Amino acid sequence: MSVSVVIPSTLQRNTVAACVDAALTAARGLGPDAEVLLVANGPGATTAYRGPADPMLRVLTCEPAGVSAARNAGIAAARHDTVLFADDDVLVPPDWCARMAAALGPGVAAVGGPIRVAVAGPVTAFMDHLRMFDATPLDGSPGGLLITANAGLRRDLAPDGPPFDPGRHAGEDSDLALRLRAAGRSIGWLSGGTPAVHHVDEDVRSLVGRSLRDARTAAGLVQQYGHRALSQYLPSPWATYQAVRDGRPQWFRRFGEIGAPEVRAVFTTLSLIWVTCVVTGYLEQTGRLVGCPLLDVDEDPLVDELAALVAGLAAAAGPVDWAASPVTFAAGPRAEVDERVPVEAVCDAFRRHTAPHEDAPPPLLRALARHDRSWHSGRADEDERVRRLWSDLAPRRAELTLAEVDAAARALGLPLSAACSHLDDDAPPLPGPQFSG
Structure with a gap:
């Protein structure tokens, strides 16, 4: 061939x-x-x-x-x-x-x-x-x-x-x-x-822009194929966004497999930014597609503020070999967020530069809440595969490499991030939907 x-x-x-x-x-x-x-x-x-x-x-x-x-x-x-x-x-x-x-x-x-x-x-x-x-x-x-x-x-x-x-x-x-x-x-x-x-740009602006753009694209795919098609990409969008607005974000990785605290702090910050950009872009575009504005996003100042936060955190980390960040699965969960992670500053940036549209209709908000509940109910199968994965890997946990965990997760139909989420299991649960009906 x-x-x-x-x-x-x-x-x-x-x-x-x-x-x-x-x-x-x-x-x-x-x-x-x-x-x-x-x-x-x-x-x-x-x-x-x-x-x-x-x-x-x-x-x-x-x-x-x-x-x-x-x-x-x-x-x-x-x-x-x-x-x-x-x-x-x-x-x-x-x-x-x-x-x-x-x-x-x-x-x-x-x-x-x-x-x-x-x-x-x-x-x-x-x-x-x-x-x-x-x-x-x-x-x-x-x-x-x-x-x-x-x-x-x-x-x-x-x-x-x-x-x-x-x-x-x-x-x-x-x-x-x-x-x-x-x-x-x-x-x-x-x-x-x-x-x-x-080979991509070493730039927070590129990551933020890519996240917003990809999420807006995902909104169109969900409209066409249903949210189940992309459920692993969209973590309960409305509840996740509201939690950030309330200053209590939950759905982001703590990177318990990363051994260096300074690297873990930067990765945790980037994860919070990435997840919030994903749900922000998705909700903004969903409103456009259904003809009912849902979020107002002032993208340029949002990108600038997030980039400055990460630049300051990376500089404070000092000299780091980012290409060789130590990874170990031997340690227990490290679910608590490092005090260096600027959680409140990230939430403030999204509060300042994104906002729920004042005329968002209640039926659309109720539909988003149903989406969130459906997403939660669909987690059971993935959770069972995560448990099976780590049951199989447990005897070799101290020797595992990231590549091995990645391959084992993929064989079970799991993204690597889902496979590693067990290291964050001590984190509080994701808040439920903010609207009923």
């Missing part, structure tokens, strides 16, 4: 040449019939790629803006039905094409793979530790959603029409995965081996 690798790009990032070179190296492992398609994307797109020429590389243009259009153009031009996807800031390992192609075996329509983040400081270390770019498992199976920074698709098993919705400029990969699942198609997961490496 040979493959076509599709990489959409505006040709603006300084990682493009390295990304293409890594994909070409991986493609050569399958022989000369494999190919890499770099799709120059956006208005005024040209084929002015400045990397070295290679007989396995084709550079295409796609005038319509957006990764959906670019990936569809690459799929249409591909010589092979097995199509792999990477982003222009992702470096794939040398055996990537061979392993992804093998994972797209009989009956498997799509496959996702692990993505690590190149660590340059506290923000990228947090993203990497959380496996933020790994596709989320669903329904207890290792394969769930897709992240097209590292994914593969069998074109002959794709839904009718363009595989990626050309009307979507974000979340198109999750949309494809949900359509595949609705059609009864199987989505696999590439376990083990060397992961792809994502």
